[in-house]
Amino acid sequence: SYELTQPPSVSVSPGQTGSITCFGNDLDNRFTYWFQHKPGQSPVLVIYQNNKRPSGIPARFSGSNSGNTATLTIGETQAIDEADYYCQTWDRSRVVFGGGTKLTVL
Amino acid sequence: HVQLVESGGGVVQPGRSLRLSCVASEFTFSTYTMHWVRQAPGKGLEWVAVISYDGSNEYYIDSVEGRFTISRDNSENTLYLQMSSLTSEDTAVYYCARSDGFNAEVDSWGQGTLVTVSS
Numbered sequence: 470s471y472e473l474t475q476p477p478s479v480s481v482s483p484g485q486t487g488s489i490t491c492f493g494n495d496l497d498n499r500f501t502y503w504f505q506h507k508p509g510q511s512p513v514l515v516i517y518q519n520n521k522r523p524s525g526i527p528a529r530f531s532g533s534n535s536g537n538t539a540t541l542t543i544g545e546t547q548a549i550d551e552a553d554y555y556c557q558t559w560d561r562s563r564v565v566f567g568g569g570t571k572l573t574v575l
Numbered sequence: 576h577v578q579l580v581e582s583g584g585g586v587v588q589p590g591r592s593l594r595l596s597c598v599a600s601e602f603t604f605s606t607y608t609m610h611w612v613r614q615a616p617g618k619g620l621e622w623v624a625v626i627s628y629d630g631s632n633e634y635y636i637d638s639v640e641g642r643f644t645i646s647r648d649n650s651e652n653t654l655y656l657q658m659s660s661l662t663s664e665d666t667a668v669y670y671c672a673r674s675d676g677f678n679a680e681v682d683s684w685g686q687g688t689l690v691t692v693s694s
Contacts, residue, residue: 470637500678502680502681504620507622511684511685511686511687512612512669512670512684513619513684514680514682515680517680517682520679521678523682555619556618557681559677561634561679562625562632562634562677563622563625563634563635563636564610564612564622564625564681565622566619566620566621566622567619569619569620
Protein backbone atom coordinates (compact mmCIF):
# COMPACT_ATOMS: atom_id res chain seq x y z
CA SER A 470 0.00 0.00 0.00
CA TYR A 471 1.06 3.58 -0.62
CA GLU A 472 2.93 5.34 2.19
CA LEU A 473 3.72 8.93 3.10
CA THR A 474 6.66 9.61 5.40
CA GLN A 475 7.00 12.68 7.63
CA PRO A 476 9.56 13.59 10.29
CA PRO A 477 8.09 12.99 13.77
CA SER A 478 8.99 16.46 15.00
CA VAL A 479 10.14 19.89 13.85
CA SER A 480 11.09 22.85 16.02
CA VAL A 481 11.03 26.50 14.99
CA SER A 482 11.62 29.79 16.78
CA PRO A 483 8.84 32.38 16.88
CA GLY A 484 8.96 34.64 13.85
CA GLN A 485 11.09 32.21 11.87
CA THR A 486 10.14 30.01 8.95
CA GLY A 487 9.37 26.37 9.61
CA SER A 488 9.12 23.58 7.02
CA ILE A 489 7.64 20.11 7.21
CA THR A 490 8.39 17.54 4.53
CA CYS A 491 6.34 14.63 3.27
CA PHE A 492 7.93 11.90 1.18
CA GLY A 493 6.05 9.53 -1.09
CA ASN A 494 6.93 7.58 -4.18
CA ASP A 495 6.04 9.55 -7.29
CA LEU A 496 4.30 12.12 -5.08
CA ASP A 497 4.64 14.93 -7.60
CA ASN A 498 2.17 13.08 -9.83
CA ARG A 499 -0.46 13.35 -7.11
CA PHE A 500 -2.09 16.22 -5.26
CA THR A 501 -0.93 16.68 -1.67
CA TYR A 502 -3.05 18.13 1.11
CA TRP A 503 -2.02 19.37 4.55
CA PHE A 504 -3.96 19.38 7.82
CA GLN A 505 -3.32 21.13 11.12
CA HIS A 506 -4.53 19.23 14.17
CA LYS A 507 -4.53 20.62 17.68
CA PRO A 508 -5.36 18.53 20.78
CA GLY A 509 -9.07 18.28 21.46
CA GLN A 510 -9.99 19.87 18.13
CA SER A 511 -10.93 18.63 14.68
CA PRO A 512 -8.30 18.66 11.93
CA VAL A 513 -8.23 21.77 9.75
CA LEU A 514 -7.29 21.78 6.06
CA VAL A 515 -4.53 24.36 5.55
CA ILE A 516 -3.29 23.49 2.03
CA TYR A 517 -5.04 21.70 -0.82
CA GLN A 518 -3.92 20.66 -4.30
CA ASN A 519 -0.25 21.08 -3.31
CA ASN A 520 -0.20 24.84 -2.87
CA LYS A 521 -3.68 26.36 -2.51
CA ARG A 522 -4.98 27.89 0.70
CA PRO A 523 -8.60 27.53 1.80
CA SER A 524 -10.36 30.73 2.74
CA GLY A 525 -9.49 31.82 6.25
CA ILE A 526 -6.03 30.23 6.27
CA PRO A 527 -3.29 32.85 6.76
CA ALA A 528 -0.96 33.57 3.87
CA ARG A 529 1.90 32.43 6.14
CA PHE A 530 0.99 28.89 5.15
CA SER A 531 2.27 27.69 1.78
CA GLY A 532 2.88 24.39 0.08
CA SER A 533 4.95 22.90 -2.70
CA ASN A 534 5.36 19.51 -4.35
CA SER A 535 8.37 18.44 -6.37
CA GLY A 536 9.85 15.07 -7.12
CA ASN A 537 9.00 12.68 -4.32
CA THR A 538 8.61 15.36 -1.66
CA ALA A 539 5.87 17.77 -0.69
CA THR A 540 6.64 20.58 1.73
CA LEU A 541 4.49 22.67 4.04
CA THR A 542 6.11 25.99 4.90
CA ILE A 543 4.96 28.27 7.68
CA GLY A 544 6.42 31.75 7.52
CA GLU A 545 6.75 34.03 10.56
CA THR A 546 5.71 31.16 12.78
CA GLN A 547 3.56 32.02 15.78
CA ALA A 548 2.84 30.19 19.01
CA ILE A 549 -0.68 29.43 17.74
CA ASP A 550 0.85 27.38 14.92
CA GLU A 551 2.09 24.76 17.39
CA ALA A 552 0.20 21.61 16.41
CA ASP A 553 0.45 18.27 14.66
CA TYR A 554 0.57 18.51 10.88
CA TYR A 555 -0.41 15.72 8.49
CA CYS A 556 0.13 15.40 4.78
CA GLN A 557 -2.41 13.46 2.77
CA THR A 558 -2.93 12.14 -0.73
CA TRP A 559 -5.17 9.69 -2.53
CA ASP A 560 -4.24 6.24 -3.79
CA ARG A 561 -6.64 3.92 -5.63
CA SER A 562 -9.73 5.74 -4.28
CA ARG A 563 -8.41 5.57 -0.73
CA VAL A 564 -7.12 8.41 1.43
CA VAL A 565 -3.57 8.08 2.75
CA PHE A 566 -2.19 10.14 5.64
CA GLY A 567 1.40 10.65 6.59
CA GLY A 568 2.38 9.74 10.13
CA GLY A 569 2.21 13.34 11.30
CA THR A 570 4.76 15.91 12.43
CA LYS A 571 4.63 17.68 15.77
CA LEU A 572 5.57 21.32 15.22
CA THR A 573 6.99 22.94 18.34
CA VAL A 574 7.40 26.71 18.49
CA LEU A 575 10.07 27.67 21.02
CA HIS B 576 -21.56 26.74 7.97
CA VAL B 577 -21.00 23.02 7.44
CA GLN B 578 -21.88 20.86 10.42
CA LEU B 579 -21.01 17.22 10.98
CA VAL B 580 -22.06 15.74 14.32
CA GLU B 581 -20.95 12.23 15.26
CA SER B 582 -22.57 10.05 17.89
CA GLY B 583 -22.68 6.44 19.00
CA GLY B 584 -19.28 6.12 20.62
CA GLY B 585 -18.76 4.50 23.98
CA VAL B 586 -17.18 1.58 25.78
CA VAL B 587 -17.66 -1.82 24.14
CA GLN B 588 -16.25 -5.24 24.90
CA PRO B 589 -13.85 -6.96 22.51
CA GLY B 590 -15.64 -8.96 19.86
CA ARG B 591 -18.82 -6.90 20.09
CA SER B 592 -20.34 -4.48 17.62
CA LEU B 593 -21.09 -0.76 17.57
CA ARG B 594 -22.68 1.63 15.09
CA LEU B 595 -21.56 5.22 14.70
CA SER B 596 -23.69 7.93 13.15
CA CYS B 597 -22.85 11.30 11.66
CA VAL B 598 -25.59 13.83 10.99
CA ALA B 599 -24.81 16.46 8.38
CA SER B 600 -26.33 19.89 7.98
CA GLU B 601 -25.85 23.22 6.24
CA PHE B 602 -24.78 21.62 2.96
CA THR B 603 -26.23 19.29 0.33
CA PHE B 604 -25.19 15.97 1.91
CA SER B 605 -26.36 13.85 -1.03
CA THR B 606 -23.77 15.38 -3.37
CA TYR B 607 -20.68 14.78 -1.20
CA THR B 608 -18.35 11.85 -0.74
CA MET B 609 -18.07 10.98 2.96
CA HIS B 610 -15.30 9.48 5.08
CA TRP B 611 -14.56 8.01 8.48
CA VAL B 612 -11.13 8.82 9.91
CA ARG B 613 -9.85 7.73 13.32
CA GLN B 614 -7.10 8.63 15.76
CA ALA B 615 -6.00 6.10 18.34
CA PRO B 616 -4.62 7.45 21.64
CA GLY B 617 -1.16 8.89 21.09
CA LYS B 618 -1.22 8.00 17.39
CA GLY B 619 -1.75 9.84 14.13
CA LEU B 620 -4.74 10.20 11.87
CA GLU B 621 -5.78 7.00 10.12
CA TRP B 622 -8.29 6.98 7.30
CA VAL B 623 -10.85 4.18 7.73
CA ALA B 624 -13.44 4.20 4.95
CA VAL B 625 -15.07 6.24 2.19
CA ILE B 626 -18.45 6.11 0.47
CA SER B 627 -19.48 7.85 -2.73
CA TYR B 628 -22.23 10.47 -2.82
CA ASP B 629 -24.85 7.92 -3.85
CA GLY B 630 -23.56 4.98 -1.84
CA SER B 631 -22.59 3.01 -4.92
CA ASN B 632 -18.88 2.76 -4.07
CA GLU B 633 -17.14 2.00 -0.79
CA TYR B 634 -13.49 1.53 0.08
CA TYR B 635 -11.80 0.54 3.32
CA ILE B 636 -8.42 0.37 4.95
CA ASP B 637 -7.18 -3.22 4.98
CA SER B 638 -7.36 -3.58 8.78
CA VAL B 639 -11.15 -3.08 8.88
CA GLU B 640 -12.14 -4.71 5.58
CA GLY B 641 -14.82 -7.32 6.28
CA ARG B 642 -15.47 -6.03 9.83
CA PHE B 643 -16.64 -2.45 9.22
CA THR B 644 -19.35 -1.24 6.85
CA ILE B 645 -19.83 2.36 5.81
CA SER B 646 -23.28 3.40 4.64
CA ARG B 647 -25.42 6.48 4.24
CA ASP B 648 -29.04 7.59 4.22
CA ASN B 649 -29.29 10.64 2.01
CA SER B 650 -32.92 11.17 2.96
CA GLU B 651 -31.81 11.60 6.59
CA ASN B 652 -28.48 13.36 5.86
CA THR B 653 -26.77 10.69 7.91
CA LEU B 654 -23.57 8.70 7.53
CA TYR B 655 -23.02 5.44 9.39
CA LEU B 656 -20.16 3.16 10.35
CA GLN B 657 -21.17 -0.32 11.46
CA MET B 658 -18.25 -1.86 13.35
CA SER B 659 -18.09 -5.53 14.31
CA SER B 660 -15.55 -7.94 15.84
CA LEU B 661 -14.01 -4.98 17.61
CA THR B 662 -10.55 -5.25 19.15
CA SER B 663 -8.48 -2.98 21.33
CA GLU B 664 -6.76 -1.79 18.15
CA ASP B 665 -10.03 -0.11 17.17
CA THR B 666 -9.99 2.16 20.23
CA ALA B 667 -9.89 5.69 18.84
CA VAL B 668 -11.68 8.95 18.27
CA TYR B 669 -13.69 8.51 15.09
CA TYR B 670 -14.30 11.53 12.86
CA CYS B 671 -16.62 11.83 9.93
CA ALA B 672 -15.52 14.14 7.14
CA ARG B 673 -16.55 15.13 3.64
CA SER B 674 -14.88 15.69 0.28
CA ASP B 675 -16.29 16.91 -3.01
CA GLY B 676 -15.70 13.60 -4.71
CA PHE B 677 -12.81 11.18 -4.89
CA ASN B 678 -9.34 12.69 -5.29
CA ALA B 679 -10.63 15.94 -3.80
CA GLU B 680 -9.75 17.72 -0.58
CA VAL B 681 -11.31 16.61 2.70
CA ASP B 682 -12.53 20.04 3.68
CA SER B 683 -14.77 19.62 6.71
CA TRP B 684 -14.67 17.40 9.78
CA GLY B 685 -16.92 16.60 12.69
CA GLN B 686 -15.83 16.89 16.32
CA GLY B 687 -15.31 13.16 16.72
CA THR B 688 -16.74 10.43 18.93
CA LEU B 689 -14.65 8.20 21.18
CA VAL B 690 -14.82 4.44 20.89
CA THR B 691 -13.13 2.43 23.63
CA VAL B 692 -12.84 -1.32 23.22
CA SER B 693 -12.18 -2.84 26.61
CA SER B 694 -13.34 -5.70 28.78
